Amino acid sequence: MTEAPSSAAPWREPLARARHAHDKAGLEDYLQLATIRPDGTPANRTVVFRGFLEHPDRLLCAADTRSEKVEQLHRNPAVELCWYFPRSREQFRVRGTATVIEAGHPDAAMLVTRDTVWLGLSGSVRVQFAWPDPGGLREDPAVFDIPAPAKASPPAEFCLIVVEPERVDHLQLRPFPHERHVYERDGAGVWAVTAVNP
Numbered sequence: 511m512t513e514a515p516s517s518a519a520p521w522r523e524p525l526a527r528a529r530h531a532h533d534k535a536g537l538e539d540y541l542q543l544a545t546i547r548p549d550g551t552p553a554n555r556t557v558v559f560r561g562f563l564e565h566p567d568r569l570l571c572a573a574d575t576r577s578e579k580v581e582q583l584h585r586n587p588a589v590e591l592c593w594y595f596p597r598s599r600e601q602f603r604v605r606g607t608a609t610v611i612e613a614g615h616p617d618a619a620m621l622v623t624r625d626t627v628w629l630g631l632s633g634s635v636r637v638q639f640a641w642p643d644p645g646g647l648r649e650d651p652a653v654f655d656i657p658a659p660a661k662a663s664p665p666a667e668f669c670l671i672v673v674e675p676e677r678v679d680h681l682q683l684r685p686f687p688h689e690r691h692v693y694e695r696d697g698a699g700v701w702a703v704t705a706v707n708p
């Protein structure tokens with residue numbers, strides 16, 4: 511089990527437990543990422559959780575810079591992640607702010623993290639970043655029959671989405687009555703937890 515570091519935010523421990531309980535299904539890394547379109551309507555999609563960054567606690571996802579979600583994040587970095595673990599019947603809703611890490615980002619450490627995540631991707635995921643524009647009119651199948659970009663360095667189309675949480679709403683359906691805890695981070699980065707009605 512990947513345990514939360516002892517210095518981590520208090521919601522990391524219940525999240526680590528839920529992910530571990532879910533392990534055998536192999537679906538513990540899929541979650542939904544909601545963003546806001548320029549016209550104010552919500553957009554939501556499934557993404558793969560790619561790990562944590564520490565101090566402060568942040569969550570990583572990978573995306574294509576040409577995708578709508580990235581354009582939406584550049585206009586409005588407000589996001590909510592939603593994670594449901596059917597085995598333990600727990601939901602985590604993570605509200606926060608996203609930063610997009612693309613080639614040329616000024617933070618060198620974040621670019622190293624981008625390289626590391628790219629290195630961990632399989633060829634069948636890497637090749638998607640060389641496919642034609644996501645969301646464009648369907649192109650000839652031959653256009654997709656190309657080799658995956660090398661592991662050595664990520665292409666410009668590859669970016670990380672780094673989510674810094676501000677509020678985590680943890681709902682547990684197994685206990686009856688259900689339990690719900692809200693974790694909130696203050697301006698100094700200190701987390702407080704409140705038990706609320708489910």
Ligand SMILES: Cc1cc2nc3c(=O)[nH]c(=O)nc-3n(C[C@H](O)[C@H](O)[C@H](O)COP(=O)(O)O)c2cc1C
Binds near residue numbers: 557
């Ligand atoms: C199981 C699953 C995992 C996915 N993982 C990712 C991912 O990690 N990153 C990503 O950008 N899209 C991922 N997708 C595709 C997105 O859900 C979405 O269709 C695509 O990114 C286009 O979204 P957008 O137009 O809102 O940007 C995944 C889809 C599924 C069904």
